[in-house]
Amino acid sequence: MNRYDTLFDILKSRHSCRAFKPDQVAREEIEAILLAAQRVPSWCNAQPWKVSVTSGDETERLREALGAAVAQGKPAPDIPFPEGYSGDHRERRRTCGWQLYEAVGVEKGDRAGSAREMMKNYSFFGAPHVAMISSGRELGSYGALDTGGFITAFTLAAEARGIATIAQAAPAAFSPALHDFFGLGEDRLALCVISFGYSDTAHPANGFRTARAPLDDWVDWRG
Secondary structure (H helix, E strand, O other), rough: OOOHHHHHHHHHHHOOOOOOHHHOOOOOHHHHHHHHHOOOOHHHHOOOOEEEEEEHHHHHHHHHHHHHHHHOOOOOOOOOOOOOOOOHHHHHHHHHHHHHHHHHHHOOOOOHHHHHHHHHHHHHHOEEEEEEEEEEEEHHHHHHHHHHHHHHHHHHHHHOOOEEEEEHHHHHHHHHHHHHHHHHOOOEEEEEEEEEEEEOOOOOHHOOOOOOOOOOHHHOOOO
């Protein structure tokens, strides 16, 4: 298998894991993922990302802290969330949501069921580890863009080592709680978390896969 085929196979097999086993990932495995992810390009090689990784009791403490912030109901993200989803974006988002609900047995109109699934974002779907990802505030959108590349590389490196991930924006809606928990200075933007560990492959939430649009839907061929 050539390098392209290897990479494409990893890209196809990666998915957003929504149910994890409690087993801890070895420190050397996590370090290997981080070393691979930091090889991504960044503007002027600024490498704007910083990562805080929780394990064991610290992950449980983070779950409790974020849960308390969510209960107060006062979201305050460091960067604005999308103004809305329309057209193709709306349809893809809806399709993904209904795939999840169908997999876990939430029927249309079951608002309590959909809310229950949504709240699992804040307990990190039972993951034993969380990587909190931040970028330098002064670098603005381009720092966040570069850090997005790091996030992608992290999930792919983890997949290559048999470790499941899900990159989550929802916890970053309560960024003050993340700043407090991790001692994150105001010079940093809390962008997202990556929950990771070993997949509970028997859980129905991990039993579906999202599709990708045909090239001609999103590529403008010129010349």
